[in-house]
Amino acid sequence: MTKALALAAATVAMAASRAAAGDGFDVERLVRQDCGACHGMTLKGGLGPAITPEAVARYDDETLATIILDGVPGTPMPPWRPLLAPGQVEPIVRFLRTGDAE
Known part of the structure; x- marks a missing residue:
């Protein structure tokens, strides 16, 4: 359990550092890298x-x-609210439903 929490914390920290760096929002990259860290790369x-x-x-x-x-x-599922801007969760849900970033 401790390992799972550490992995979740590291994933959240990684996403936060990218957001702080001013990277644009890329729903497919976020889902594949950040969500994929726990839910599997596929x-x-x-x-x-x-x-x-x-x-x-x-x-x-x-x-x-x-x-x-x-x-x-x-x-181990962390809250992403602190890391997502308003309006970013809808494209994530859409991507999860369709597998398409558009």
């Missing part, structure tokens, strides 16, 4: 569950957005 599961379009189909958009923004208490 998003088919790793430390966290699969987040492929098939895997997230059981959740509505609002639920997915809440999970992304607020995390899941009692699990």
Whole structure:
């Protein structure tokens, strides 16, 4: 569990450092690198569950957005709200649903 929390903290810190550097928002890069660090580089599961379009189909958009923004208490899933600007969670949800950044 400690290793999982350390990995989650490192992932959040990595995303924060990129945001502070002024990089533009690239939804595919964020999902593949930051989410992929726990959910697997192909998003088919790793430390966290699969987040492929098939895997997230059981959740509505609002639920997915809440999970992304607020995390899941009692699990290694961290809240991303402090790292995402307003309007950035919707493209993430769309990417998770379709696998397409457009």
